[in-house]
Amino acid sequence: MESLLTISILILKVAASSAWNYGGGMNMTTLLDSLLDDYDRRLRPGFGGPPLVVKTDILVRSMGPMSEKDMIYSMDCYFRQFWQDARLAFNATMQGISELSLSSRMLERIWYPDTFFLNGGRSYLHSITSPNKFFRLQSDGNIYFSQRLTIKAHCRMDLESFPMDTQKCPLRVGSFGYSHDDVIYIWRYGNKEAISIYPDVTMSQFDIIGLPANNASKYLKGAVHSILTVFFHMRRHTGYFLIQVYVPCCLLVVLSWVSFWINREATSDRIALGTTTILTMTFLALENRDDLPHVAYYTALDIYVVMCFLFVMASIVQFAAVHYFTKYSTDDREMMSDDSEGELEESYLTTSTTAGGGIFTEGGCNRCLQCLTKWGKCILDKRNRKFNKHVRNALGLNSVSKIDKVSRFLFPAAFIAINIFYWVTYLPS
Template sequence: MMRRRLLVIVFLICTLFELCSADAASDTEIIKKLLEHGYDWRVRPPGINLTIPGTHGAVIVNVNMLIRSISKIDDVNMEYSVQLTFREEWVDGRLAYGTPNDENPSFLILTAGQKIWMPDSFFQNEKMAHRHLIDKPNVLIRIHKDGKILYSVRISMVLSCPMHLNDYPMDVQVCLIDLASYAYTESDIEYRWKPENPVQLKNGLNSSLPSFELTNVTTDLCTSQTNTGVYSCLRTKLELRRQFSYYLLQLYIPSTMLVIVSWVSFWLDRGAVPARVTLGVTTLLTMTTQASGINAKLPPVSYTKAIDVWIGACLTFIFGALLEFAWVTYISSRSFYRHKTVDSARGSLLIGAKQAMIIPNTTLRKFSDPAQNIEMGLPLEEDNEVWIRQTLPTSNGIPNHLNDEAAELIVFGPRKIRKTLKITQFIRNLRLYRWFQRRFEVQDNAKRADLVSRALFPTLFLFFNLWYWTTYSRYKVPDAK
């Protein structure tokens, strides 16, 4: 009984072995029959449009791709690296080996060295590229029984990506992947995107981007015409938005702090020359170093970038604070020497006035009683000023103010007030003006300059920020050409 069971098992094993050998032989025979009996891989297969005589039109190549990763987006060289699985499908009627319901296998897989005709596709904006060969060449060639061929390969490429950096670092870049035939014109090969999911993205693709976010992927046609003919072309547009958080933490916040630190000098006494000079020069040099580090990561373009506007404004505010201290020092020195000269000159004038101008035993007072003016019959106008100069009698050499003597009237005509003076007087009478005058009315002009700068610099910087962020914070997608 045991012996009979062993014989049955051996029989089944031999039967399965023969079946497997028959299947393997049939695949090999089919491939050998297809490739060795009159098939020339150097000749383009005919198209499938039977209405066109001869070659029946161009070969339709359906394309789709899986983007695995995007990395190393280089702003200086304007390029980026991408790894993708590239797939092409076309029909070669010469390789058809069966009908849909026969016993032949659904498809055959070719190995390296078994050549068939393939489209001569190339990427127009490719700088460097290579296929992956570890552990085996990452290439798949599958032949279906109806003659449809699937070609799949995993490749890594460095592609050119012209960038528009006007809004850097709040910019959006559109990088392209252009696919075309190198030798066959549009009448021989026509590329078409696969109707469903022409471009697929691997899960977690955004995590592979160090400083960008992939916001949108679209497909388009880019058929081009050259001296040798019209070539079919497919285009993939990758919309990449730059991550702003890095620049906010590394540039905008530190530079804003430097500008605010430079304003501290307005609260320091003008006599603290070493402190104010050190503060201004240090912030200026720090901002210059930071600007140099940022520009080293960018190409030397001829237009102005958003980051250039910000750095230039920060440098202007810091340099302006330094110039303000120089102005304060100049005003202070000029006022000091001027007051010293005037005081010395004023002493000599007073001495001369006492000796030559002042008349002893006289008094001068203003006479402005309207009733007395009328009694005297003086034809005075409303704006006349009347002064009385009176000689005082003396008693034992001492002036006596009790006795009234004849007095001399001095009448000054009315002053002509211009319209500008009236407007100025009206403004000075305003309550708001008087408040500002009391707040900033400082006899020392140098101190007044510091007080004005404390309010002027922050206000101007605030208005600049409003304009800057309103202008550049809106992401604009450039046109890809």
């Protein structure tokens, strides 16, 4: 008899459990419908009472790119909000449920914060394969809402030290319509842990070196609003600019110094070398400037390019000085001396010929020998302006300009000194 009673009790328990599980879905649907029966989504939770506290945090999945020309940066992140709505509290302890993960369509039937990014640009919500939203309701009315966003925000950059600069790009979060008296925003885990970043997040242009955050009040639209701000403190990589700009500029300057070792009479060669380096420097300067905004001030990169441009220009001016002083100090004087010597030789030959009656008369051989000797000296005289310059080069008769000799040491020393001053000034400590 007792065994039969025990079996009957077990059968009743199993049947009751099956009936409860079968109707569980219907019971939860009924529960949610009952929560929304008298719910007015137009009113914020606690309307007429103290302001609602909305807790926020951000998980960054990726950063970049950043555009200096448009002064915009972008990031892919999970934007999370947490608040309490006592009107949605429920009791489902009989089923052991304290939290419900619901469809994002539930948001269309309840109130949720009208959060926006004050300095945001063309941001968007990811919707493949469905809207990337997550909605969770707890039994005490606490609501957890997460969504995946790509945020493009404006960042007013200071490019005076570009490309050795550091930037602090803000992201400001607040309510679009509710003032500080209705909605207050705070960082969920405090200012020090407002933003979290995936460990493998890297940027091609920058390193993230800090994430300071704060919450403050700001006067907007005729009322005081609660504003959350986080600063992405970033330091720029200089490797790209070293390869693309700095090293080519240095090589062009060094190439312009080759003219100091080219013969001063090779005018076309030295001018061609100087013109080529000038045009190449101009091309580098214009190409580099295309990717930067048209700011009213100069950047560190502009200073370096202009400095290199001036050194290349100085090498051409140096050759002009060499050419001018060489012609003035030697060629003009040589021209005068050669003309006078020519007149003397001509008069000597004329006198000798007329006086002796011919070079083959008596004493004519001696005079002819003297003429040939003086003619040979005239040919071998390196001051003769009519002598072939290529022959003089082959014989090593050309002298080196003192200006070239000084420039071979002065230009490199000045360039090295200016480079040391430049890098000490602009490299971040």
